[in-house]
Amino acid sequence: MNKEPEPSFLSRVTGRIRNTVRNVRNRYHSIVWVHFWLTLSRCITGFMLYPYLVIYMTEQLGASAVAAAGAISFPSFIALFFKLWAGNLSDRFGRRPVLLFAPLMQFCVLIGMIFATEVWHFYVLLTLNGLSFNLFLPAEYAQIADVVPEEKRTEAYSLNNIAINIGASIGPLLGIAAYQLNPTLIFGAEAMVALFTVAMVYVKIPETLPRTDAASTVQTKQSVLLGLASHWPLYLLILLTVPIYMVEMQMNSTLPLYLKEHFVDYLLVYGVLRTVTGVLTAVLQMPVTLWSERWKSTHVIFAGYLLLVGYGLIYGFAPFFWVLLIAEFFWAMSDMLLAPRLKKVVSIMAEPRVRARYFSLFDINLSLGKMTAPVLGSVVLVSYGGQVLFGGLAALLLLTGLFQLLLISRILAVKSSGRPETPEVAG
Structure with missing residues (x-):
């Protein structure tokens, strides 16, 4: 009796890889995967563009560093x-219309950037680009919460974070090549991605806005801004996360100028540092998320703040290449811990019919960071140097991390007790 030949080692390995890929793909809703690929493509071109905008405006348009930072x-x-x-x-008209309109608007704006010749053009175009981006993200995050059960949301947002950091690892180096060849290629590449996003949303993403009864729908339409008195934990959460984005915005604005003081090939050093961070996060995000699931959210978030304190101290007081690689590891670990867990906390706080508004308001922390960090960072860097800039940010992060620990402990304690922290909708 002839025995069937045993599969070869290569066949066994290939089969295991196939099964692993199938299990990972089936673990998350198809909409989560669509957003993963859209985020990946958007972030590759985004990280090609934004780190070099200040340099583009100073070198190509003759703007001062402060004027260029002001455009951001x-x-x-x-x-x-x-x-x-x-x-x-998004809460009123649905996720899908917003997800279609926002990238279409962005496409038109990016085409305009190709032909911009004055700094004020970028003030206008970057504002419009920001508005489209701020329409898209709350709808995206709310849609993920619509289709993913609470116990898996940290993983789903971690997958989104992996896409962001793959983009962060690839984008800066591609940006260097594109900038040296023809800077306007970067604008064209991101415009094509915006058009691709429109097509993918139209074909692959259905409406996921939860149905509500007529009374709650009317109430929702009347409540555009969530009241401060009723929703104060959200607004305090926003305020305490601003320093995180102040650090992140230094990476995208003043950090290349800071590295220029210490390295001859500062653009290459910057690209390598950003790539290291992106690769670390892309590889370790899901293992770190699954490992940290056993920790309380308060512990995870406070640990993330402490890692950022270490990042600021290293950049301020030890700006040597190999030490900066350790700082980038701190940043990557912090991002892996903070980004998914904070989004999950927001999704738990929000009632379904105000979910997009919670994410939209929570995203104000990024706006505050972008609004203050580039200009203040450039002024502090020029006037007082990197020690004051990054050391001051480290001190601020330590203080806000302690307050954040207390706030999230209270939020989660109220939720676990079953008592409503706030009315479902407040005018």
């Missing part, structure tokens, strides 16, 4: 007010 900060000032009602569009 000004849109965040406008977005700060726009976000007060941006999430309401």
Whole structure:
């Protein structure tokens, strides 16, 4: 009797890889995967563009460093007010219309950047680009919460974070090549990605806005801005996360100028540092998320703040290449811990019919960081140096991390006790 030949080692390995890929794919809703690929493509071109905008405007348009940084900060000032009602569009009219309109608007803006010749053009175009971005993200995060059960949301947002950091690892190096060849290629690449996003949303993403009864729908439409008195934990959570984005915005604005003081090939050093961070997060995000699931959210978030304190101290007081690699590891670990867990906390706090508004308002922390960090960072860097800039940020992060620990402990204690922290919708 002939025995069937045993599969070869290569066949066994290939089969295991196939099964692993199938299990991972089936673990998450198809909409989560669509957003993963859209985020990945958007972030590759985004990280090609934004780190070099200050350099582009100073070298190609003759702008001062402060004026160029202002072009990045000004849109965040406008977005700060726009976000007060941006999430309401998605909660009121649905996720899908917003997810279609926002990238179409972005495509038109990016085509305009190709032909921009004055700094004020970028003030206008970057503002419009920011508005489209701030429409898209709350709808995206709310849609993920719509289709993913609470116990898996940290993983789903971690997958989204992996896409962001793959983009962060690939984008800067591609940006260097594109910038040296022809800087306007970067604008064209991101415009094509925006058009691709429109097509993917149209084909692959259905509406997921939860159905509500007529009374709650009317109440929701009347409540554009969530009241401070009723929803104060959200607003305090926003305020305490601003320093995180102040650090992140230094990476995208003043950090290349800071590295220029210490390295001859500063653009290459910057690209390598950003790539290391992106690769670490892309590889370790899901293992770190699954490992940290056993920890309380308060412990995870406070640990993330402490890692950021270490990042600031190293950059301020030890700006040597190999030590900066350790700082980038601190940043990557912090991002892996903080980003998914904070999004999960927001999704738990929000009632389904105000979910997009919660994410839109929570995203104000990014606007505040963008609005303050580039200009303040450039002024402090020029006037007082990197020690004061990054050391001051480290001290601020330590203080806000302690307050954040107390706040999230209270939020989760109230939720676990079953008592409503706030009315479902407040005018």
